Amino acid sequence: xxxxxxxxxxxxxxxxxxxxxxxxxxxxxxxxxxxxxxxxxxxxxxxxxxxxxxxxxxxxxxxxxxxxxxxxxxxxxxxxxxxxxxxxxxxxxxxxxxxxxxxxxxxxxxxxxxxxxxxxxxxxxxxxxxxxxxxxxxxxxxxxxxxxxxxxxxxxxxxxxxxxxxxxxxxxxxxxxxxxxxxxxxxxxxxxxxxxxxxxxxxxxxxxxxxxxxxxxxxxxxxxxxxxxxxxxxxxxxxxxxxxxxxxxxxxxxxxxxxxxxxxxxxxxxxxxxxxxxxxxxxxxxxxxxxx
Numbered sequence: 266x267x268x269x270x271x272x273x274x275x276x277x278x279x280x281x282x283x284x285x286x287x288x289x290x291x292x293x294x295x296x297x298x299x300x301x302x303x304x305x306x307x308x309x310x311x312x313x314x315x316x317x318x319x320x321x322x323x324x325x326x327x328x329x330x331x332x333x334x335x336x337x338x339x340x341x342x343x344x345x346x347x348x349x350x351x352x353x354x355x356x357x358x359x360x361x362x363x364x365x366x367x368x369x370x371x372x373x374x375x376x377x378x379x380x381x382x383x384x385x386x387x388x389x390x391x392x393x394x395x396x397x398x399x400x401x402x403x404x405x406x407x408x409x410x411x412x413x414x415x416x417x418x419x420x421x422x423x424x425x426x427x428x429x430x431x432x433x434x435x436x437x438x439x440x441x442x443x444x445x446x447x448x449x450x451x452x453x454x455x456x457x458x459x460x461x462x463x464x465x466x467x468x469x470x471x472x473x474x475x476x477x478x479x480x481x482x483x484x485x486x487x488x489x490x491x492x493x494x495x496x497x498x499x500x501x502x503x504x505x506x507x508x509x510x511x512x513x514x515x516x517x518x519x520x521x522x523x524x525x526x527x528x529x530x531x532x533x534x535x536x537x538x539x540x541x542x543x544x545x546x547x548x549x550x551x552x553x554x555x556x557x
Contacts, residue, residue: 290347291321292535294528295337295362297354297378299326301452301480302504303524304352307376310528311350318536320347329420329451331358338362342369348386348535352376355422359383372538376531377524379424387534389527389548393428394435396520396552397477400499401436403518403554404473407497410440415464416447417457417476417485426452429477429501445471450481457484465492473497479507479519486515503555511555518556526550 294311296304308324315322323346327334331354341349342365349366353359356379363383366373375388404412416433419426430447437444445468450456457476465471465488474489474496476482482500489496500507503521510516527550534544 289319289321290536290539291323291344292348292350292532292539293323293325293341293346294350294352294376294531295325295327295334295341296352297327297334298329300328301478302506303478303480303502303522304377306504307352307524307528310525311532312528313525314529314532318532320532320536322532327354329354331355334359335362335365338365342366342371345369346371347539348372348374350374350376350531350535351380353378353380353423355420356424356427357381357422372535374531374535374538376527377425377522385546386538387544387546387548389530389534389550390425391522391527391550391552393425394432396501396522397429397432397434397475398436398439399432399552399554400429400475400501400518400520401433401440401442403499403556404442404475404497405436405440407517408472411443412440412472413443413445413468413470414473414475415445415461415468415471417460417464417474417481418447418449419452419477419481421449426477433475433477450476450484452478452480454480454484457481458487459484461485461488462492465489465494465496471496473499473517476500478502479504479510479516482507482516482519483510486510503553508555511557514557518554521553521555523550 360382479500
């Protein structure tokens with residue numbers, strides 16, 4: 266009898282040992298570009314939360330190319346990851362990627378920028394409209410109503426550029442600004458430098474520039490210094506370098522986002538969706554203006 270019990274126990278133990286360990290969920294993050302400190306910080310926030318929640322995280326860089334973004338998404342749908350977080354290169358173009366994810370039956374979440382079409386479980390981002398208005402109102406506090414201002418726009422077609430521009434337009438109207446020029450510089454520092462140089466040359470009385478991200482603001486700063494002009498420059502994102510420039514009195518202010526928190530909240534929401542828990546359709550991340 267004892268032999269039978271021992272044999273049964275051994276069989277049960279063998280069965281337990283033969284059963285494979287439950288695989289960890291795999292969450293993917295497709296980032297518009299990792300050639301921007303803001304999105305690098307977002308990735309790091311996602312990585313930290315993934316480690317904390319014991320899920321695997323795949324990060325793919327679209328290099329600001331919608332075609333590469335679509336290829337990244339296609340690869341992830343074939344691999345049947347548990348959930349996909351998308352930071353779109355272009356909100357309109359990313360609709361095709363969103364529909365591909367929807368057809369694959371994989372939960373989709375968007376970070377920082379939304380998609381124009383497609384089913385999204387949750388969108389996690391700052392209130393970019395409020396941030397654009399916050400930047401404009403700060404300029405009004407410093408220069409008063411009727412100031413002559415310019416704007417450096419982000420990548421056309423992204424929700425972030427559209428919404429930040431909408432908020433700034435509200436401030437322009439509310440404060441009676443004379444908007445002398447508003448041109449795209451694609452969230453890029455070098456393009457921000459070149460566009461700002463032309464903007465300052467064409468508008469010698471320009472008093473302030475709102476740049477829709479810190480990278481363009483830092484480019485505009487170089488342009489203003491190169492032209493020997495005193496221009497109040499306000500950025501957006503609150504990157505480490507942007508905040509450092511504010512503290513040194515070089516940039517007037519930056520509207521600070523929390524990219525690490527956006528990444529962290531994205532992973533947290535993705536895991537909840539995977540586990541069948543309810544999440545809010547829109548999850549706003551707080552903003553603040555940082556000035557010296």
